[in-house]
Amino acid sequence: MAGQSGADAPAIQVTGLVKRFGGRAVVDRLDIAVPRGRICGFLGPNGSGKTTTLRMLCGLLEPDEGSGTCLGLDIRRDARAIRRRVGYMTQRFGLYEDLSIAENLDFVARAWGLRQRRRAVDAAVERLGLAQRRDQLAGTLSGGWKQRLALAACLLHEPELLLLDEPTAGVDPQARREFWQQLHELSAQGLTVLVSTHYMDEAERCHRLACIALGRLLAEGTVDEVIAQARLRTWVLRGPDAARAAQRLQQEAPGWMAVPFGSTFHLSSDDGDALPPWLRAPGVPWTVEPAAPGLEDVFIALTRRGHGA
Numbered sequence: 001m002a003g004q005s006g007a008d009a010p011a012i013q014v015t016g017l018v019k020r021f022g023g024r025a026v027v028d029r030l031d032i033a034v035p036r037g038r039i040c041g042f043l044g045p046n047g048s049g050k051t052t053t054l055r056m057l058c059g060l061l062e063p064d065e066g067s068g069t070c071l072g073l074d075i076r077r078d079a080r081a082i083r084r085r086v087g088y089m090t091q092r093f094g095l096y097e098d099l100s101i102a103e104n105l106d107f108v109a110r111a112w113g114l115r116q117r118r119r120a121v122d123a124a125v126e127r128l129g130l131a132q133r134r135d136q137l138a139g140t141l142s143g144g145w146k147q148r149l150a151l152a153a154c155l156l157h158e159p160e161l162l163l164l165d166e167p168t169a170g171v172d173p174q175a176r177r178e179f180w181q182q183l184h185e186l187s188a189q190g191l192t193v194l195v196s197t198h199y200m201d202e203a204e205r206c207h208r209l210a211c212i213a214l215g216r217l218l219a220e221g222t223v224d225e226v227i228a229q230a231r232l233r234t235w236v237l238r239g240p241d242a243a244r245a246a247q248r249l250q251q252e253a254p255g256w257m258a259v260p261f262g263s264t265f266h267l268s269s270d271d272g273d274a275l276p277p278w279l280r281a282p283g284v285p286w287t288v289e290p291a292a293p294g295l296e297d298v299f300i301a302l303t304r305r306g307h308g309a
């Protein structure tokens with residue numbers, strides 16, 4: 001692409017990506033661009049095509065249609081070269097529970113055919129703060145340390161791009177926070193990260209987001225841009241009878257979403273509908289006040305729109 005070669009070129013730039021399974025397009029004309037050195041969050045409900053997309057981007061799955069580049073290499077022609085420059089962390093990463101951290105890393109280094117294995121393992125152990133546990137069996141590590149080991153394994157061959165598929169699923173909040181700190185340090189060192197997640201707090205830590213449903217791109221940009229693009233108007237419903245009011249609203253006006261947040265509900269409508277008058281009638285045992293929509297409100301609304309609800 002003119003003016004976008006070398007270091008200026010996006011780490012990922014693909015257009016019109018399609019993958020069909022059994023005649024059904026699970027990735028459907030998807031465009032994705034991720035600038036170098038940034039962390040891009042990949043959001044979408046279960047089964048929306050995130051894993052399939054990640055696998056096409058790192059050369060493990062051939063797209064049925066579409067074209068583009070990953071690290072400046074053609075995703076169709078150069079799949080093999082791409083695989084060597086990308087670190088891919090699958091949802092169920094394979095660790096050998098009866099091997100120590102260092103032994104697991106050594107095993108991966110062998111699989112990559114790295115020449116200076118010992119040095120690569122030491123560097124990965126150091127980089128991820130695993131030194132004190134290097135001889136601990138992987139099977140005895142907590143979920144957070146296992147994720148860290150998996151990340152270290154992804155980094156052994158010094159990739160320029162990390163594709164992470166729900167790396168923190170089932171990990172406690174403290175370990176997730178540390179994991180994200182680590183990702184930001186890696187991005188500050190120049191690594192590009194595309195990471196799928198279902199956690200909104202993690203999405204908010206990303207430089208950019210791409211939201212998909214049914215394999216199609218629904219929104220992309222910074223968190224603020226994605227929220228603004230959705231043009232969602234949100235109200236907070238609270239009070240002792242809030243649950244009853246939320247239920248009635250959804251029965252009478254299905255265009256409205258009423259999403260529980262603790263003891264309150266966030267109400268929003270896709271169509272910019274006015275609130276039904278009964279919700280704000282004098283004397284009702286609840287209150288309704290305007291609020292700024294959060295990423296979670298927007299994500300739920302986008303997903304509904306994506307599914308044609």
Ligand SMILES: Nc1ncnc2c1ncn2[C@@H]1O[C@H](COP(=O)(O)OP(=O)(O)OP(=O)(O)O)[C@@H](O)[C@H]1O
Pocket residue numbers: 021022026044045046047048049050051052053
């Ligand atoms: N090899 C395959 N053969 C047939 N169908 C598949 C295959 N791989 C994925 N699918 C289907 O494609 C759709 C998208 O799956 P994918 O795993 O890409 O979604 P996802 O967004 O990563 O979901 P999750 O958040 O649950 O991990 C799903 O309906 C899935 O069942």
